[in-house]
Amino acid sequence: MRINRVLRFGIGAVAVALAATACGGGSDTASAADHVREGKLTIGIKFDQPGLGLRNKDGSYSGFDVEVAKYVAGKLGVKPEAITFKEAVSTQRETLLENGQVDFIVATYSITDKRKQSVDFAGPYYVAGQALLVRSDNTDIVGVESLNGNKKLCSVKGSTPSQNVKDNHAKDVQLQEFDTYSLCVEALRSGSVDAVTTDDIILAGYAGQAPGEMKVVGEAFTEEKYGIGLKKGDQETRNKINDAIEEMFADGSWQTAFETQIGPLEGSTLTPPAVDRY
The missing domain is CATH 3.40.190.10 (Periplasmic binding protein-like II)
Incomplete structure (x- = not known):
C-alpha cells in the first residue's frame, strides 16, 4: 500500500x-x-x-x-x-x-x-508499508532518502523499521529506540528526534490524533x-x-x-x- x-x-x-x-x-x-x-x-x-x-x-x-x-x-x-x-x-x-x-x-x-x-x-x-512521521513545520525530510546527515530517527525496541532505514537507506542516521510508538511521538513533538518510522497506517493514526502538528511524508518503502x-x-x-x-x-x-x-x-x-x- x-x-x-x-x-x-x-x-x-x-x-x-x-x-x-x-x-x-x-x-x-x-x-x-x-x-x-x-x-x-x-x-x-x-x-x-x-x-x-x-x-x-x-x-x-x-x-x-x-x-x-x-x-x-x-x-x-x-x-x-x-x-x-x-x-x-x-x-x-x-x-x-x-x-x-x-x-x-x-x-x-x-x-x-x-x-x-x-x-x-x-x-x-x-x-501496510513503512513510512516517516515528522513535525508539520519540517521541510528537510521529505522521504527516506533525506534522512542522511545524522538525523535522529525513532522507532520501538523489538521492531525492524529503524534498522531497516540504517541498513538500506541512511547509513549515518542516529537511531533512538523506545518501548512504545507513543513515546517516539512525544519525542518528535518535543524536538528530541527528527522523525519517527513505522508502518504508514500507524503513523496516519498519530497524525490524525494531533491535526496540524505532524505529517506523514514520502512514499512507503516496504511491504508489511x-x-x-x-x-x-x-x-x-x-x-x-x-x-x-x-x-x-x-x-x-x-x-x-x-x-x-x-x-x-x-x-x-x-x-x-x-x-x-x-
Whole structure:
C-alpha cells in the first residue's frame, strides 16, 4: 500500500470507542481451542496506537485491530463481553504467545520468516508499508532518502523499521529506540528526534490524533503483511481464524472497520490481501 493513498483516508477521523470487558484468559496450560470451547478468549492488542489498538480513557478499546479481533472472536463463537484484551508491546509478543498469556495477537504484527520460527500466523488481514512521521513545520525530510546527515530517527525496541532505514537507506542516521510508538511521538513533538518510522497506517493514526502538528511524508518503502499471531503448532485455531478473516473480507465488515477506525476512503478502494494457508 502506498502512503499517498493513506493520506487520502481522512486520517483525522476520530476512532469510535468500542468496549470489551475483562473476562477469563490469562497464563495457563489450556490452548486457545480450549478457551474457545469455554466461550472466552484473551487477545493481545496494542494499547497506544490511535485508529488501530487504543485503550481509551474510559477503559474501552477501539481501533481497526480491535475490530478485526472482535470479528474473529465472534466467528469462533466468543462474544465481545467474553474477551479480555491484554497489552502486547512489540518486545513481548512472542513471549505472550509462548507462555499462553494470550490466545492470539492482533497488534500490527508483521509476518516474517524469522517470527514464523517461534509463532504461527493467520492472515495476512492487511498490508501496510513503512513510512516517516515528522513535525508539520519540517521541510528537510521529505522521504527516506533525506534522512542522511545524522538525523535522529525513532522507532520501538523489538521492531525492524529503524534498522531497516540504517541498513538500506541512511547509513549515518542516529537511531533512538523506545518501548512504545507513543513515546517516539512525544519525542518528535518535543524536538528530541527528527522523525519517527513505522508502518504508514500507524503513523496516519498519530497524525490524525494531533491535526496540524505532524505529517506523514514520502512514499512507503516496504511491504508489511499484518498477521494474527498464534502459539506455534496450533493449526486448528489458525485454520479457523483464516476462515474468519476471509469471511470478514467477503461480507464487507473488513472495509467497514477500516473506514470507521482509520477514516473514509474518499474515492480510493481497499483490496484485501490473499490469506496464506501455509
